[in-house]
Amino acid sequence: MRQPADVASRTRRAVLAVPAAAAISALPWHAAGAHDGAHPQGIAAAGKDVLTVVGPWEMTGLDPSRAGYMFARMEVVETLLDVDDRGRLLAGLATAWGASVDGLQWRFTLRGGRRYHDGSALTPASVLACLRRAHARPGVLQLAGIRSMALDANDIVILLHRPFAPLPYLLTHYSTQILAPASFDARGNVVAIVGSGPFRIASMSLPQQFDVERAAGDADGHAGLRVRKARYISVARSETRTLLVRSGQADLAFSLDPPSIRALQRSPKAVLMSAMLPRTTFVKLNAGHPFLADVRVRRAIALCVERDGIARALLRDPGLAATQLFPRSMTAWHDSALPPLRTDPDAARRLLAEAGWHAAADGIRRRNGQRLELSLTTFVDRPELPVIAAALQEEMRQVGIAVRVVIGNSSDIPAGHRSGTLQMGLVARNFGNVPDPVATLLQDFGPDGGDWGAMGWHSADVAGALGRLASTQGDPAGRRADRARVAAVLQAELPVIPVVWYRQVCAASRRIAGADIDPYERSYRISRLTWA
Incomplete structure (x- = not known):
């Protein structure tokens, strides 16, 4: 041994x-988008009142299916539902949700009185339009077997061809984010990001950078300390992100490699956070x-x-x-x-x-x-x-x-x-990526495999187990057995x-307080941050 x-x-x-x-x-x-200097080429340093976030991800477009995750992480956009750190569903733009006894009808009650960043009302009709658009494109909603989506007063009603228990989790995914009607042109293409989250878009310089600012005033006693402006910059090289933190030009830096982590362990400018x-x-x-x-x-x-x-x-x-x-x-x-x-x-x-x-x-x-x-x-x-x-x-x-x-x-x-x-x-x-892993596993190990999963491989055992897990929330013993069967077949046949x-490791500047890591990578949680 x-x-x-x-x-x-x-x-x-x-x-x-x-x-x-x-x-x-x-x-x-030196891949595309990488920079060697203390600050990325062509981007002016942010002011002292701007929280600067750096990561390796470029914004390849405005459509939710392409770069929607970045606008979600910077809290510009919202989805119908959210999750806590243990993957349990929380209210988002919907305050209540539930399924019929046969599992074929789901009802989501929308929160009233909300507005988009352009001042227009967040109406059930505008929410429905975004969901229908997301369903018409390749993405997670294709997994659910949706027959129709309609309005019933303040509710979104979704009818399915077959029961699909993870449906609420699909509605936490960034590709189902809700945008104002002003975000779209006459052909339905996204031309602006007008959301309803705590921050609104202030400026964009795609694919590398965008700036956000608070969309509304704070009502509590910490209003003066809350971060009100933030900037995201795409910086491909980990060592460059590290230089930005060490020089005080970045406040949050994600996806650090081991040499960068070692370089920041005793930094007077930043502390390291990590989460599995x-x-x-x-x-x-x-x-x-x-x-x-x-x-x-x-x-x-x-x-x-x-x-x-x-x-x-x-x-x-x-x-x-x-x-x-x-x-x-x-x-x-x-x-x-x-x-x-x-x-x-x-x-x-x-x-x-x-x-x-x-x-x-x-x-x-x-x-x-x-x-x-x-x-x-x-x-x-x-x-x-x-x-x-x-x-x-x-x-x-x-x-x-x-x-x-x-x-x-x-x-x-x-x-x-x-x-x-x-x-x-x-x-x-x-x-x-979807907090209930069944949805992701259906994408990866379904009959046709998936972009990030199996290729040229199929297992009737895995497909059957995932199908049962997707169709019902009952029988805990049966669900445990199905999960174990999926893990065992994948271990034996090794399509991957x-x-x-x-382990996600993030560097946080000592000039901010309240930083932590979202284990589902949905948000950078900048609305919680205060200046130290």
Whole structure:
């Protein structure tokens, strides 16, 4: 049994052994949108009364389905419902909700007296128009089997073709955000973001920056201390975000890599916050590819992954080694009885030989004259992914699999899925994207797979279990058994290979008070912040 220190050392050697030109074959580290200076090029420093938030995410458009999450995080827009830190439903623009006995009709009672940022009334008709628009586009509402949506006085009434218990959770998703009629042109395209949240848009400079300001005055005694202006800036490089925090030019910085975290641990300018999120970094496999269709090859890849070493040496957090797909933070889904994923390169070599792949003189395996060579696609939006990809490249080489790492944009993964050209993709999947994971899992592991989930793989067992979980909220024992079945099949057949779980680390300036992390990444909670 290899000791943890040896595993970590081996992983460091694996990363260092990979030449930079071989590891990164598409985009260089200076990806589009990255900047090297103390402040991003072309963006003026904010005033002292402006809270500055930096993260790696660019706004690729105004439509809710594209960049709606950023306007939700900055509290410009609202949804019908919200969730607390434990994933329990809370009122949003709707104050009450419930389903009929047969589960086919849902009723959502809207909060009265609300206005959009342009002063127009937030009417049931305007809410219904936004929901119908969201349903007509690819997105989470497509999962629910919606037959119709209509008004009944102050209620939104949604009729379903079949019972779908997670429907209220879909209405917490940013793609279902409610915008004022003035947000749309005559063709229904979003031309402005006019929401109803605590902050309103003050100015935009897409894709990199937008500014917000308080939409209404505060009524409590903290009004003078509350943050009233804020700015979001997209800064691709983690080290640049760190420089902005250390220089006092950023107040909140998200998605920090381990070197940045170490650099800020003793900073007089900022404190670090962290929270385990329902997110897993895994390798998405094209199980329809001739090399990956054999489950023995997928299991061999899983066996060569040094999860402990990656967690210790690269992330500096040994608790993140993913022993199964669902992290411990997903208490209802993490199965402590499930035999954990392990590292065993010798067993990996035996499985590859059983599958007909035999080592050649160069160490790479061949079968019927074909070389076992695959591409691994990832992206720079999450700074740890390219480094993990380099480690995986070397770990697979050691068992006889040649891997070409391609680093591009996050959109390359779904594009490769849809075109069928993706072979392997290293992604960080957020299972809390909709707070009830059933909705996300239906997207990822349904009959046709999903952009961020299975590719060329289907399981009737998984589909049946997810279908039952989606159709009813009853029978707790049956629901536990279905969740366990999903976890067990995914662990056995490995359409995706878990690598590490995820801890969000954020730097918060010492000039603000009240900062914390939303475990569902719905909001930066800037409306709670005060100046210290």
